[in-house]
Amino acid sequence: MKLPMTAAERLDVARHIEKKIPRQRLAAYPTPLQSFNRLSAMQSGPKLWVKRDDLIGFALGGNKIRGLEVMLADALKVEADTLITGAGVQSNHVRATAFVAAFAGLDCIAVYWGKPPPNIDGNYRVTTMLDAQVHFTQNDDRASVDGAIETIADRMRRSGRRPYPIPRGGACMMGVLGHVLAVCEAYRQCLELAISPDAIVIAVGSGGTYAGWLLGTKLLNLNWRIIGYSVSRDPKEAGVQIARLANQAAAWLGSEFGFSVMDAPVQGGFIGPGYGIPSPEGANAIKLAARFEGLLLDPVYTGKAMAGFLHGLDSGVFDACENVIFLHSGGEPAFFAGQGEWLGIHPRVI
Missing domain, CATH: 3.40.50.1100 (Rossmann fold)
Known part of the structure; x- marks a missing residue:
């Protein structure tokens, strides 16, 4: 003991x-x-x-910033040019990630499960205002975000980009x-x-x-x-x-x-x-x-x-x-x- x-x-x-x-x-x-x-x-x-x-x-x-401070340090270390993450359209984490990317001069891709909502409000309004690219999985299964993040990251790597994928909700x-x-x-x-x-x-x-x-x-x-x-x-x-x-x-x-x-x-x-x-x-x-x-x-x-x-x-x-x-x-x-x-x-x- x-x-x-x-x-x-x-x-x-x-x-x-x-x-x-x-x-x-x-x-x-x-x-x-x-x-x-x-x-x-x-x-x-x-x-x-x-x-x-x-x-x-x-x-x-929001305390998502605490985790993103560490992730941003790691992303800059590997010279990433894009942050990719995802969750639901009202995700605090996705909104915070879009802000972090804007601050650091990086691109941001937000992956959301399901289909586009009828209204652009709350966190989703902020994320889109920050000019993050958005992708909807067309699948209501939240886990569909995980595969989409990796698929987009792989596609970017093949085209010579340097993405930094962050798991759904920042859980890493x-x-x-x-x-x-x-x-x-x-x-x-x-x-x-x-x-x-x-x-x-x-x-x-x-x-x-x-x-x-x-x-x-x-x-x-x-x-x-x-x-x-x-x-x-x-x-x-x-x-x-x-x-x-x-x-x-x-x-x-x-x-x-x-x-x-x-x-x-x-x-x-x-x-x-x-x-x-x-x-x-x-x-x-x-x-x-x-x-x-x-x-x-x-x-x-x-x-x-x-x-x-x-x-x-x-x-x-x-x-x-x-x-x-x-x-x-x-x-x-x-x-x-x-x-x-x-x-x-x-x-x-x-």
């Missing part, structure tokens, strides 16, 4: 990690770690802290390393605030964020547990993905840690009708966070994770906790997609 680390030892490890991971810095850090009291007080819960990665000052924010080893850096950052903030969080609450999509926090937590020998709420896939499938990504990143760092699905538990039950489709529970959580805390969440990720957190408060999941950090990963542009009928709101005209 590994002995507990002192704060000084943890800081030494953090500095070593930060020196080793390549990064093309795009934003100013740290993002705020703020306390919010009214929401959890409704159910006599723990003190709630929110890690405000929605306030990352580049590309409309280099992206995970960006989230390991976030753990180092958050730990320093906890020291400054003199708090010892008992749990970290995360929305789980492609698994890269969770994998980075899992690995970073292990490297710094921290005692908090990670509670992830799936917003896109079966919890066990998500756990397998998280463990795989964490193992790849650990190997890159030269760590001997190994992870299995048992190390990455994911809670289900809050996806609602499906990935990217607002849920009634998520809509309620978004309204509560906004009205009680002035905090805007999104309907795809953080709204559903907050619904999970509120349910956990009610069902006793957090009874033993004194401090909980909720990771606000961004995604607000998706809030403004469509007509917003899922919110069930009406103007209060007087």
Whole structure:
């Protein structure tokens, strides 16, 4: 069993990690770690802290930037001329990638599953405004994006171009390393605030964020547990993905840690009708966070994770906790997609 680390030892490890991971810095850090009291007080819960990665000052924010900083450093190292990635049309990751490409003077190709939507709004509006080339797979299977990314990249290589393919949602080893850096950052903030969080609450999509926090937590020998709420896939499938990504990143760092699905538990039950489709529970959580805390969440990720957190408060999941950090990963542009009928709101005209 590994002995507990002192704060000084943890800081030494953090500095070593930060020196080793390549990064093309795009934003100013740290993002705020703020306390919010009214929401959890409704159910006599723990003190709630929110890690405000929605306030990352580049590309409309969101923690996808953390992973993309590492990927951009790698892309520039290999002299890539095009970033290729994909997901759904309201993808935060695709929008952020298009911004990164524009900033770096690279081309960008966005691959989306399905067919073109009737409206150009939300994240899709931003991505197209940035002049990214778009490709639709004409297949509603999300996995169709993966093959299309590789097909386009192969075609470009044969024509003499230098593409840098990024897996769907940014779920890759280099992206995970960006989230390991976030753990180092958050730990320093906890020291400054003199708090010892008992749990970290995360929305789980492609698994890269969770994998980075899992690995970073292990490297710094921290005692908090990670509670992830799936917003896109079966919890066990998500756990397998998280463990795989964490193992790849650990190997890159030269760590001997190994992870299995048992190390990455994911809670289900809050996806609602499906990935990217607002849920009634998520809509309620978004309204509560906004009205009680002035905090805007999104309907795809953080709204559903907050619904999970509120349910956990009610069902006793957090009874033993004194401090909980909720990771606000961004995604607000998706809030403004469509007509917003899922919110069930009406103007209060007087």
